[in-house]
Structure formats: C-alpha cells, structure tokens
Amino acid sequence: MSSLQAMSKQELTQRVTALREEYEGYKARGLSLDMSRGKPSAEQLDLTNGLLDCVNARTGFCTDAGFDTRNYGLLDGTPEAKALFAELLDVPTDNVVVAGNSSLNLMFDYIAQAVSTGLCGNTPWGQLSEVKFLCPVPGYDRHFAITEHFGISMITVPMTENGPDMDMVEELVKDPAVKGMWCVPMYSNPQGITYSDETVRRLANMVPAAPDFRIMWDNAYCIHHLTDTPDTLLNIFDEVHAVGHDDMVVIFASTSKVSFPGAGVAVLAASKANIADIKRRLTVQTIGHDKINMLRHTRFFGNAEGVHQHMKLHAAVLRPKFDVVLSALENRLGDTGAARWHTPNGGYFVSVELQNGCAKETVRLLKEAGVVITPAGATYPYGQDPNDSVLRIAPSYPPLSELEIAMELFCICAELVYAEKLLNA
Amino acid sequence: MSSLQAMSKQELTQRVTALREEYEGYKARGLSLDMSRGKPSAEQLDLTNGLLDCVNARTGFCTDAGFDTRNYGLLDGTPEAKALFAELLDVPTDNVVVAGNSSLNLMFDYIAQAVSTGLCGNTPWGQLSEVKFLCPVPGYDRHFAITEHFGISMITVPMTENGPDMDMVEELVKDPAVKGMWCVPMYSNPQGITYSDETVRRLANMVPAAPDFRIMWDNAYCIHHLTDTPDTLLNIFDEVHAVGHDDMVVIFASTSKVSFPGAGVAVLAASKANIADIKRRLTVQTIGHDKINMLRHTRFFGNAEGVHQHMKLHAAVLRPKFDVVLSALENRLGDTGAARWHTPNGGYFVSVELQNGCAKETVRLLKEAGVVITPAGATYPYGQDPNDSVLRIAPSYPPLSELEIAMELFCICAELVYAEKLLNA
Numbered sequence: 001m002s003s004l005q006a007m008s009k010q011e012l013t014q015r016v017t018a019l020r021e022e023y024e025g026y027k028a029r030g031l032s033l034d035m036s037r038g039k040p041s042a043e044q045l046d047l048t049n050g051l052l053d054c055v056n057a058r059t060g061f062c063t064d065a066g067f068d069t070r071n072y073g074l075l076d077g078t079p080e081a082k083a084l085f086a087e088l089l090d091v092p093t094d095n096v097v098v099a100g101n102s103s104l105n106l107m108f109d110y111i112a113q114a115v116s117t118g119l120c121g122n123t124p125w126g127q128l129s130e131v132k133f134l135c136p137v138p139g140y141d142r143h144f145a146i147t148e149h150f151g152i153s154m155i156t157v158p159m160t161e162n163g164p165d166m167d168m169v170e171e172l173v174k175d176p177a178v179k180g181m182w183c184v185p186m187y188s189n190p191q192g193i194t195y196s197d198e199t200v201r202r203l204a205n206m207v208p209a210a211p212d213f214r215i216m217w218d219n220a221y222c223i224h225h226l227t228d229t230p231d232t233l234l235n236i237f238d239e240v241h242a243v244g245h246d247d248m249v250v251i252f253a254s255t256s257k258v259s260f261p262g263a264g265v266a267v268l269a270a271s272k273a274n275i276a277d278i279k280r281r282l283t284v285q286t287i288g289h290d291k292i293n294m295l296r297h298t299r300f301f302g303n304a305e306g307v308h309q310h311m312k313l314h315a316a317v318l319r320p321k322f323d324v325v326l327s328a329l330e331n332r333l334g335d336t337g338a339a340r341w342h343t344p345n346g347g348y349f350v351s352v353e354l355q356n357g358c359a360k361e362t363v364r365l366l367k368e369a370g371v372v373i374t375p376a377g378a379t380y381p382y383g384q385d386p387n388d389s390v391l392r393i394a395p396s397y398p399p400l401s402e403l404e405i406a407m408e409l410f411c412i413c414a415e416l417v418y419a420e421k422l423l424n425a
Numbered sequence: 426m427s428s429l430q431a432m433s434k435q436e437l438t439q440r441v442t443a444l445r446e447e448y449e450g451y452k453a454r455g456l457s458l459d460m461s462r463g464k465p466s467a468e469q470l471d472l473t474n475g476l477l478d479c480v481n482a483r484t485g486f487c488t489d490a491g492f493d494t495r496n497y498g499l500l501d502g503t504p505e506a507k508a509l510f511a512e513l514l515d516v517p518t519d520n521v522v523v524a525g526n527s528s529l530n531l532m533f534d535y536i537a538q539a540v541s542t543g544l545c546g547n548t549p550w551g552q553l554s555e556v557k558f559l560c561p562v563p564g565y566d567r568h569f570a571i572t573e574h575f576g577i578s579m580i581t582v583p584m585t586e587n588g589p590d591m592d593m594v595e596e597l598v599k600d601p602a603v604k605g606m607w608c609v610p611m612y613s614n615p616q617g618i619t620y621s622d623e624t625v626r627r628l629a630n631m632v633p634a635a636p637d638f639r640i641m642w643d644n645a646y647c648i649h650h651l652t653d654t655p656d657t658l659l660n661i662f663d664e665v666h667a668v669g670h671d672d673m674v675v676i677f678a679s680t681s682k683v684s685f686p687g688a689g690v691a692v693l694a695a696s697k698a699n700i701a702d703i704k705r706r707l708t709v710q711t712i713g714h715d716k717i718n719m720l721r722h723t724r725f726f727g728n729a730e731g732v733h734q735h736m737k738l739h740a741a742v743l744r745p746k747f748d749v750v751l752s753a754l755e756n757r758l759g760d761t762g763a764a765r766w767h768t769p770n771g772g773y774f775v776s777v778e779l780q781n782g783c784a785k786e787t788v789r790l791l792k793e794a795g796v797v798i799t800p801a802g803a804t805y806p807y808g809q810d811p812n813d814s815v816l817r818i819a820p821s822y823p824p825l826s827e828l829e830i831a832m833e834l835f836c837i838c839a840e841l842v843y844a845e846k847l848l849n850a
Contacts, residue, residue, distance in 0.1 A: 285529070287681065
C-alpha cells in the first residue's frame with residue numbers, strides 16, 4: 001500500500017491488475033451485503049425490549065400527577081417526558097415540546113408552517129418570490145429533501161473540521177432571502193464532525209437580514225457517543241440567549257436510535273416565542289401525541305443518567321463495527337491517497353472523501369459485486385455532489401462478519417477506481 | 426310540562442318562578458360537573474388494556490412477513506394494519522395508508538399540503554387569492570379550526586336529517602374558489618345524523634368547478650354504533666369510483682375511540698392518484714409511523730369482526746349514558762317547545778337546538794351552577810352560531826350519577842331561558 005499518485009505507469013498497471021483480480025474474486029462469491037442505511041441492528045433493538053412492558057394494567061397508566069395517559073390531553077407531552085428531555089438537552093422544561101415518533105416530522109412541520117402560515121407573524125415563505133436555505137455539505141439527505149419539497153433554494157456551505165465554513169455563512173445571511181440553515185452540530189451526518197465552540201458562538205452571534213431566519217439544530221446524535229473520550233458541544237440555547245438571539249434557533253432530537261426507530265419519542269426545544277408559535281399550530285394540527293409511549297420511555301430510562309447508561313450499551317455494540325470500517329480504511333487506503341475521512345467519536349456514519357470523480361464509479365463496482373452503500377451524491381442537495389467524491393458508510397446494521405467483507409471490497413473498489421483514473425489521465 | 430309558547434303571561438311567570446327555585450336548589454349544591462368533551466370514560470379505556478401486552482419480547486416484534494416493527498421502514502403501515510383498516514373501511518388495501526395516532530393530524534397535513542405545495546399538480550392554495558370550504562353546520566369545531574388556521578373562507582351549509590343541504594352544496598361547488606368540504610357522514614358530530622344514500626350519491630356525482638376540490642370524509646364514527654339497529658352509510662369510495670370521480674374524496678378514520686385517544690392508530694383511504702400524492706409528501710415528512718403500535722392493534726383485534734365485537738363493549742358502557750341524556754330531554758323538555766334534537770344511533774354527542782338566542786344564556790346559567798358543557802357557537806365556523814341556538818352535549822366521560830344531575834340542570838336552564846325570553850318578548 002503506497003501513494004498511487006507517486007507510482008510509475010508500470011506500477012499503476014500492476015496495481016490495477018492486482019486489484020482487479022481481488023475484485024473479481026469477491027464478485028465471484030455472489031455477495032449480498034448492505035451498508036446503506038443508518039439502521040440500528042437487532043442486537044441494539046433488543047437493548048430496549050423492556051420498555052414495551054413498562055405501561056400496562058399492572059404498572060398503571062398515570063403520570064405522577066395522576067393524569068391518565070390513555071386519554072386525550074397534554075398537547076406538549078407528559079410532564080415526566082418534558083423533564084427528561086429538558087435534562088438531556090440542558091434547557092428549561094417550559095421550552096420543550098415532546099411530540100410524536102419522528103424528529104424529521106417535527107422539522108418538516110416547522111418548515112411547512114413557515115411556508116404556509118409564517119413564523120411568529122412574519123410573511124409566509126410561500127408568498128415570497130425566493131427563499132434560500134444554507135446547507136452544510138456533505139449533510140443529511142432528508143434535510144435537503146424537506147427544503148427541496150417546499151421549493152426552497154439550497155446554498156451549499158462546505159464543512160470543515162470545526163463545522164460549516166463560518167466566513168461563508170456570515171456573508172450569506174446578509175441576504176434577506178436566506179431564511180435558515182440546516183445543522184447536525186454533533187457527530188454530523190455523515191462526517192461525524194462536532195461543531196467547535198467558536199463555530200457555535202459565531203452561529204449564535206449572527207444577525208441575519210431575515211427576521212425569521214432559523215437555525216434548524218438537528219441534535220440527532222447529542223448522546224450517541226462511541227468512545228470514552230466523547231466530543232463536547234456548546235449549548236446553543238444558552239449561547240443565543242446570552243446575545244438576545246433566542247428566537248433564531250430551534251433544537252430537534254429523538255430517541256429513534258436510543259429506543260426504537262419509529263416507536264421512539266421526538267422532541268423540540270425553542271424560545272418562548274417559538275414554542276408559542278408552534279403550539280398555536282399544534283393545537284389545530286393534532287389531538288396530541290402518544291402519551292402512553294412517553295410514559296414507557298420515562299419509566300424505562302428514569303432520568304438522563306439512565307439514558308446515558310443505556311447509550312453505553314449501544315456504543316458497546318456499535319464500536320466494533322466502526323473499528324472494522326476505520327481499520328479497513330486505514331490499512332487498505334491509508335497511504336494510497338485514494339481517500340480521506342474523519343474518525344468520528346460518535347454518531348452513525350463514516351464519510352469517505354475519495355478523489356474527484358471517483359464516487360459514482362466506486363458505488364457501481366460495489367453494486368456489481370453485491371454490496372449496497374448510500375448512493376453517491378446523496379449527502380448533497382438535489383443528490384448532486386459537484387466533485388463526485390463523497391461516499392457515506394453506515395456500519396450499524398450489518399453483522400460484523402459481513403461488514404468486514406463489505407469494507408474490504410469497498411477499499412478495493414475505491415483504490416481501483418482511483419488507480420484506473422490515474423492510469424487513464 | 427307543556428308548550429311554553431301556548432302559556433299565558435301568568436302561567437309563564439309561575440313557570441319561571443318554579444324553574445328559578447329548582448335552579449337555585451341545584452346551584453346551592455356547589456356542583457362541579459363536566460359534559461364538555463367527547464372523551465371516553467376510564468371504564469371504556471379499560472376495555473383495551475390488553476392491547477398494551479400484545480407486543481413484547483415474549484410475543485415477538487415481527488409482521489407475518491417477518492418485518493421487525495422495531496426498526497425503520499414500511500412508510501404506509503404494516504401489511505396487517507393496512508388489511509385490517511381496508512376491511513373496516515371496505516376499500517382495497519392499496520388505497521390505504523396507516524399512519525400516526527391522530528386522524529385530525531392527517532386532515533391537517535392534507536390541507537397543509539394543498540396550501541403549500543398543491544394537490545396532484547394543481548396550484549398551491551396558498552398562491553390563490555381566495556380559497557373557500559363548505560362547512561355543514563352544526564359541525565366539528567376542530568375541522569373548522571384547520572380551515573381557519575390556513576385562512577380558508579368557510580361557507581356554512583345547514584344540515585338536514587339526511588345530511589348537508591345538497592341543493593345548496595351543488596350550487597356552491599360551481600364556484601372554482603370552493604376547494605373542498607368537511608363531512609362527518611356517519612353519526613355526525615354533533616348531531617349524530619347519518620348521510621342518506623341519496624346524499625352520498627349526490628355528493629359523489631358532483632362536478633365541482635375546482636379540479637382539486639376534495640371532500641374531507643371524516644368517517645370518525647363509522648363503527649361507533651350505540652344500538653342494535655345501527656344506521657347504514659353508503660360507501661362513498663365505491664360511489665365516486667362508479668362515476669369516475671375517484672380523486673374527489675379522501676377518507677379518514679382512527680381508533681381514538683376504539684382503543685386509546687392519543688395512543689391509537691389513524692388511517693386514510695383515497696384514490697391511487699391521491700395516495701401517490703400523499704406518499705410523495707410522507708416520504709419527505711417522516712421516517713414512518715409507529716409500527717409497534719400498529720402490531721399491538723392488529724394482534725389485539727385480529728380482524729374487522731374483532732373490532733366490531735369490541736365496539737359492542739363500548740356501546741354497552743355508552744348506551745346508558747345516552748339514555749340518561751335523551752330521557753332527560755324527552756321528559757323535561759319534550760313538549761315545552763324549548764328544544765329539538767336528533768336521537769342518534771351512534772357517535773359521541775347529542776346536539777340540542779334551542780330556540781334562537783337561548784344557547785349562550787343557557788351555558789352561562791349552567792356554568793354558574795357548576796356544570797360545564799361545550800361553549801355555545803363551538804359547532805360553527807369561527808365559533809359563531811348566527812342563531813345562538815345550538816348546544817352540544819358529550820355524555821361519554823362523566824359517571825352516570827353525575828350525568829343525571831347535569832342533565833336535569835341542563836333542562837332546567839334551557840327551559841328557564843326560553844320561558845324568560847317569552848315573558849320579556
């Protein structure tokens with residue numbers, strides 16, 4: 001394994017031949033492996049099975065205050081669930097709404113509200129000639145799908161090791177058509193980067209031209225540490241408050257990867273004015289969310305410390321899988337120059353930056369050999385990676401044995417594509 | 426008890442005095458009773474407790490096809506839940522989406538979609554200068570709250586014993602600004618009226634000027650019979666199909682009053698084109714709904730017949746409560762001329778039509794004596810009953826003993842207000 005760039009044409013030809021041979025060997029095995037989705041494995045799901053027995057006729061259905069969770073009421077969640085998430089997110093309980101099963105749904109509905117009826121008395125975005133959103137890239141495809149759905153123009157901002165390029169962000173928010181920004185501030189999807197303190201402070205201190213500019217702070221992985229030396233993230237709720245910009249940020253999270261995806265609990269936290277604005281809609285939108293499921297969660301976890309302990313069990317399952325991915329990348333691609341990546345301390349993904357023009361072809365080769373990964377371009381707005389270089393690896397779902405094979409093949413394909421590219425250059 | 430209208434001034438004066446005395450007697454008791462909300466009682470909720478034990482580590486988490494309901498996937502619901510609701514609503518499985526916990530939420534989101542991104546390729550309603558909706562009255566306040574939230578003008582259409590006044594409806598839909606209509610076709614909220622076959626057929630045969638006109642068919646009480654001689658409702662899904670108007674109707678229902686309000690399952694049924702349109706949004710809006718809860722429901726109920734049997738248990742609890750309400754009305758107000766009502770065969774409410782100008786004052790007197798009912802006007806758009814005559818009684822939640830007292834007082838107040846009105850005329 002050595003730098004492909006530094007090889008002679010003859011060395012490159014030999015390397016391509018060797019990699020082709022390895023590739024064909026794997027291909028002949030008729031594999032069917034999937035590294036495409038950030039899904040918990042069955043082993044992880046089993047960690048939370050006990051939650052399903054936490055509310056029934058034997059345990060009772062009432063909150064501490066005696067409210068029957070089987071009936072209508074408590075639009076913003078059970079007091080216990082609000083307290084638990086307030087503790088986890090380190091915000092006041094009154095600034096929390098505990099809702100349904102999907103934080104993505106909360107984000108969609110918030111943007112839908114901005115588009116259809118407007119935020120805090122501002123003009124509905126649907127009545128403006130142009131609305132733009134800042135999208136740090138690579139990023140989360142489902143965020144971009146929401147803004148695309150509503151016809152909002154997306155402006156990409158490159159991620160750095162400290163978060164989005166803040167010089168660029170600060171310049172862009174001077175445009176009053178720029179109405180918001182997607183952020184996964186901790187263990188970002190897909191790179192696993194945590195925003196630096198300076199980045200959070202600069203975000204909090206921005207004075208965008210649009211009065212209804214919103215930072216969509218998707219803190220999906222705030223407690224999803226993988227190592228004993230976790231990243232730390234500055235509390236943006238406190239930072240915006242300190243400078244009087246309380247209304248600029250809405251925080252989202254869920255237990256999709258804490259308890260069960262689809263049967264978890266989602267939450268948002270925001271300023272008093274934003275919460276009132278959101279509740280004005282919620283009052284009309286729903287009869288309330290599933291309080292029995294909230295009660296299951298608060299009984300199972302007890303408090304924030306209980307959740308943190310539970311996340312250590314998840315980490316124990318996930319860490320060996322991330323180790324397989326990172327070892328393969330290091331051992332097989334480390335010095336080749338074919339790939340760069342950030343080693344994450346948490347989250348659900350490893351993002352690999354290949355040389356320009358290598359991503360799609362790598363995915364194609366993998367697919368032909370029976371390994372599915374997230375499509376090239378998926379981490380960019382409109383599915384278009386201008387450099388065709390970024391691929392996202394999701395290690396959580398496949399068993400270790402399958403992951404090892406899939407990663408070997410990934411590295412073979414990535415190196416092969418780059419080597420052939422150099423050879424044909 | 427006799428016709429107040431026919432009484433002499435002296436007789437009226439005596440009657441008012443007698444009623445005042447009765448009223449003051451109740452008032453002195455310091456009551457605190459609530460007939461305001463269509464909430465199931467604890468006795469009803471207990472009927473479904475077994476559902477909460479239907480999915481756990483002992484019973485397993487998978488659908489019949491082996492899909493693990495604890496993980497991501499199945500955007501439109503589990504196959505079993507789709508099949509159950511298809512059977513209950515008598516529509517094909519492919520035309521069903523099983524979703525979250527609130528059919529109101531499904532209705533809100535559908536109108537939100539119409540406003541923000543448009544229905545089936547039509548112009549978003551938010552970009553039109555005026556959008557109008559037909560609202561049969563009296564009707565469901567939460568429907569009207571949705572259309573009001575989105576700034577949609579509401580046109581009232583009076584209900585008859587056969588459903589909305591169809592002559593009026595057919596005339597109004599010639600206006601291209603009229604984009605839809607709210608309907609609770611069976612055991613309507615609040616009157617308990619079921620649309621006649623002719624009404625359903627005339628609705629299905631309409632050719633509204635607006636291509637994206639939608640009948641919001643909230644079949645909330647489709648299986649909520651109270652008697653052994655239930656009403657029957659023509660299947661609008663078949664009726665619109667027969668005349669090629671498939672896209673004109675979207676059907677909504679939920680198990681809020683079958684299993685648990687807030688922890689039930691909601692469903693919609695619609696044409697192929699509408700389902701595709703809704704799924705285009707859902708794909709972006711959510712990671713999917715709570716499939717574990719769907720599995721609980723299908724395991725607990727088994728099939729449509731199981732649901733119908735379960736509803737008989739609900740009816741056994743509810744029927745005596747409705748009997749108290751209807752007996753009190755009949756015995757105390759029957760011949761007074763102070764009130765008219767429809768005797769419902771199902772649903773959750775009794776709607777009482779008082780003489781014009783008597784509703785608010787009756788509510789005020791009740792409140793002063795410690796009895797809360799749904800506010801006067803609540804069953805009309807913007808909370809404004811032009812005749813101030815309609816009051817909604819919700820018998821389900823209070824215990825029988827409390828309901829008896831509250832209804833006695835209701836009748837006293839209603840008669841008193843009318844008698845005083847006649848006296849002062």
